Structures are given as C-alpha cells and as structure tokens.
Amino acid sequence: MSSTLQSLLGTETLATFETGGPPARGLPGTAYTSDAFFALENERIFTASWVFAGFAHELSRPGDAAPVTVAGQPVLLVRDANRRVRAFHNVCRHRCLKLVDAARNVGRTIRCPYHSWTYGLDGALHVAPYFGGRDPRAAPHGFDREQHGLVPVRSETWHDWIFVNLSGTAPPFDDFSAPIRRHLEGLDLTRVHHLVTVDMGEVAANWKLLMENFIEPYHVQFVHATTTEQPLADHYTVNEPGCLGCAVDVSGDATRKNTLSVDSRYLTLFPSFAFGLYMPDQIGVHLNVPLAPGLTMQRRAIYNLGPEPASPRRAGQLARLWRQVHLEDHAICERLQQGRVSDAAATGGVLSPVWENSVRSFQEMVVDHLR
Numbered sequence: 264m265s266s267t268l269q270s271l272l273g274t275e276t277l278a279t280f281e282t283g284g285p286p287a288r289g290l291p292g293t294a295y296t297s298d299a300f301f302a303l304e305n306e307r308i309f310t311a312s313w314v315f316a317g318f319a320h321e322l323s324r325p326g327d328a329a330p331v332t333v334a335g336q337p338v339l340l341v342r343d344a345n346r347r348v349r350a351f352h353n354v355c356r357h358r359c360l361k362l363v364d365a366a367r368n369v370g371r372t373i374r375c376p377y378h379s380w381t382y383g384l385d386g387a388l389h390v391a392p393y394f395g396g397r398d399p400r401a402a403p404h405g406f407d408r409e410q411h412g413l414v415p416v417r418s419e420t421w422h423d424w425i426f427v428n429l430s431g432t433a434p435p436f437d438d439f440s441a442p443i444r445r446h447l448e449g450l451d452l453t454r455v456h457h458l459v460t461v462d463m464g465e466v467a468a469n470w471k472l473l474m475e476n477f478i479e480p481y482h483v484q485f486v487h488a489t490t491t492e493q494p495l496a497d498h499y500t501v502n503e504p505g506c507l508g509c510a511v512d513v514s515g516d517a518t519r520k521n522t523l524s525v526d527s528r529y530l531t532l533f534p535s536f537a538f539g540l541y542m543p544d545q546i547g548v549h550l551n552v553p554l555a556p557g558l559t560m561q562r563r564a565i566y567n568l569g570p571e572p573a574s575p576r577r578a579g580q581l582a583r584l585w586r587q588v589h590l591e592d593h594a595i596c597e598r599l600q601q602g603r604v605s606d607a608a609a610t611g612g613v614l615s616p617v618w619e620n621s622v623r624s625f626q627e628m629v630v631d632h633l634r
C-alpha cells in the first residue's frame with residue numbers, strides 16, 4: 264500500500280502548511296527530499312496528469328523514436344508511418360525488457376534485441392519468432408499476437424510539445440491546456456521555429472524547486488543581475504487555476520539590448536510544463552524530468568516566431584544567454600535543495616503574498632493531488 268500524505272509529512276506539519284500564517288508557509292523540507300514523497304508524486308501526479316514528455320521536432324521522420332521517462336517509467340515516443348506521434352510503454356511484451364534505449368530511427372519496425380519480437384510503428388506485434396517451437400512462425404496454444412502489441416499511452420502533440428497521460432484518465436487535453444492558450448491568444452504558434460536546444464543535464468534539485476523558481480519574480484533582480492535589468496516593480500504573478508506563472512511589462516527606460524529586459528510571460532501547466540514568451544518573437548520551453556527527489560533533468564528548447572527561423576548567429580547568442588540564466592537559477596535551486604534537509608526547513612519557510620502567491624498555489628496543487 265502506498266504512503267499517505269499525512270504519514271509522510273506528519274499531521275501537525277501538514278496542518279502548519281495549511282493553516283500557518285499569515286504569511287503562508289511553504290511545503291516542508293520532506294516534500295523535496297523524501298523517496299516516499301517522490302514515489303507518491305509519481306503515482307498521483309505524474310501518472311494521473313498530462314505530462315510534457317518531448318519535442319516533436321526531434322521526431323521529424325517516420326520511424327524516429329525517443330525513449331523518455333514519465334513518472335519514473337520508460338515511455339517511447341515514435342513518429343509513425345502516417346507522421347503521427349504515438350506513445351507506448353517502452354517495454355517488450357515478451358519479458359518486459361526496455362525496448363528502445365537511445366533516440367534513433369528504428370526504420371519500419373521496432374525490434375526487441377533479446378528474442379527479436381518485432382512491432383510495427385503502430386505498436387502491433389508482427390513477429391514473435393520461434394515462440395511456439397522450432398518453426399519460426401509457430402505460436403504456442405492460447406497465444407494471441409493481437410493481444411501482445413505495445414501498450415499504448417494516451418498522447419497529444421500541441422505544436423512542438425508532446426504530452427502524455429499514463430493513467431488515461433486526465434481531462435481532455437484541450438481543457439487542460441485552455442488556461443495557457445488563453446494567455447497566448449493572438450500569438451500564431453503555427454509560425455514557431457525551433458532554433459536551438461540548451462541541454463542543462465541533471466540538476467541536483469527537486470523538480471518542484473525548478474518550477475517554483477520559474478513562477479516567482481521575486482528573485483530575478485538579485486539572481487540575474489547581469490542577464491536582466493527588470494525592476495521588480497514591473498513584475499506581477501499569474502495565479503489562475505490551471506495556469507501559474509509570472510510576467511513582466513518592462514518600463515521603457517529599463518530596456519537593454521542583448522539581455523532579457525523585454526516584456527515577458529513565464530507560464531506553466533501543472534505539473535512540469537514551463538513556457539517562456541519574450542516579446543515580440545522569442546519562446547523558450549523547458550523539459551523538466553524528475554529522476555529522484557533531489558535530481559531533475561532539464562533541457563530548454565528555444566524558438567522564434569515568424570515567417571522564417573532566426574539566423575544561426577542569433578540562435579548561438581540566445582543559447583549562450585539562456586545557458587547563463589539557467590546556471591544562475593540552478594545554483595540557487597541546488598542550494599535550496601541542500602537547505603531542505605535541515606530541521607529548520609521542517610516548517611517550510613514563508614512565502615510573500617505578493618511575489619510568491621503563485622508558488623503557494625503550486626504547492627497547494629501538489630498537496631491536493633497527493634490527498
């Protein structure tokens with residue numbers, strides 16, 4: 264039986280989170296460090312929700328396949344013969360071996376390296392050689408090939424962004440994504456061009472710390488002093504059901520060239536999709552993959568909007584700028600992680616009602632999912 268939220272956090276600590284304050288408390292340190300808490304998040308959040316899992320441009324040709332991790336489980340994204348992206352559990356139906364272990368083009372079929380069971384790009388099992396005996400085509404009594412195709416995972420591709428829902432029970436994708444789409448009205452996302460991806464590798468911080476950092480504007484002036492010149496007063500939070508984030512409308516005299524001092528929107532879809540819009544035409548999307556309580560893989564894809572992709576020179580400039588910004592954020596998130604093991608983190612710290620109300624809402628969503 265899985266743990267309960269009360270047993271993991273303690274009734275008293277949970278009550279402190281829920282009723283402590285003002286100002287409101289943050290989640291206790293355990294929520295960021297405990298294996299059991301992480302397991303419960305995988306079970307109740309990452310299995311049940313729409314989870315951003317990969318970039319469609321990385322699967323440009325039929326047969327392109329990419330293994331990804333969702334809720335700690337191996338999932339396979341594949342571009343099929345009709346150019347549609349599909350998702351499957353990345354597990355052979357014979358002995359449950361992880362089927363594809365590196366991104367590659369698999370051709371027309373996906374073949375398991377162990378006993379050569381072979382699947383179509385639609386997941387159907389084509390061949391299970393010698394499974395029934397010496398005849399390569401023999402099937403044992405009671406074995407129905409049609410029942411042993413790859414197990415499909417519900418998926419949706421929204422522009423360049425592939426989402427999956429392992430449980431199959433999340434609300435329709437359009438309902439889930441409506442709150443962020445409302446913020447992006449007027450933006451023609453069909454004109455999005457991928458420029459470059461910044462791979463930040465593994466960050467020694469819990470996934471929630473990366474998300475919380477993304478949606479609070481309080482730290483920007485202090486942590487990003489060299490890469491931005493956005494006065495705190497120009498910022499505000501976005502604190503809506505289904506879309507948490509922050510934004511900045513930069514006053515004219517604070518605009519500088521080659522920094523991030525432009526009107527911006529930092530928007531999320533719970534749990535882990537992070538979308539940055541930098542007016543008038545730049546977009547950055549984070550792929551955050553929780554690997555362990557204190558470990559998250561992160562990549563950032565950078566796009567421009569317009570009739571054509573921006574120049575390679577511009578792409579290089581943006582990659583350098585954003586790598587620096589992420590390094591600044593990650594240094595902080597890793598120190599947050601280190602602080603969370605302290606007994607002094609048990610009561611969760613306190614949150615600004617003005618600049619961190621989006622963080623509070625995010626944490627309430629975590630707790631609501633784990634109840």
Ligand code: FES
Pocket residue numbers: 355356357358359360375376377378379380
């Ligand atoms: S485990 Fe895949 S064919 Fe045997």
Ligand SMILES: [Fe+2]
Pocket residue numbers: 476482483486487592
């Ligand atoms: Fe930041």
